[in-house]
Amino acid sequence: MLGLTAATHIYLYRGRCDMRKSFDGLCGIIRSELGADPLSGSLFVFVNRRRSMVKLLYWDRDGLALWYKRLERGCFILPERWTEDGLIERRDLTMLLEGIVPKKVGKRYKIGI
Structure with missing residues (x-):
């Protein structure tokens, strides 16, 4: 379960x-x-x-697990922003997998005001 x-x-x-890479090839990357x-x-997206x-x-308590999705039409839209080391947020992953193309994504509130 993810x-x-x-x-x-x-x-x-x-x-x-x-x-075509599986567990060992992806772990090498x-x-x-x-x-x-x-x-x-951590969760790794390819x-x-x-x-x-x-x-x-991802590591699932007692072993590596691999989740795979293939689209029949269209393509996945990658997030526009990520950190230098490749980190993305949960919402970016959700939007990537669901095919959501945001015009503007932001928080409903601002901290520190």
Whole structure:
């Protein structure tokens, strides 16, 4: 079961991923290119060149789990903003998977005013 909490780090791999890669190949990308540990409990997102397929890799308490989605039409819209190390927010992942294209996404309130 894919359970995301506020403490879950979500990394989006910026490069184009070969979707034939499975657990070991994706773990190699995570360690070498993202500089992260695949067993850390973080969620790692990979997209192919045409952006018609997405894979999510995460540690699920006792083993690695792989989630895969292929679109029959269209493509996934990647978030416009992410940090230097590839971190994205939960809402960005949700919008990517649901196909939502936001015109403007912001908080309903401002902190510190």
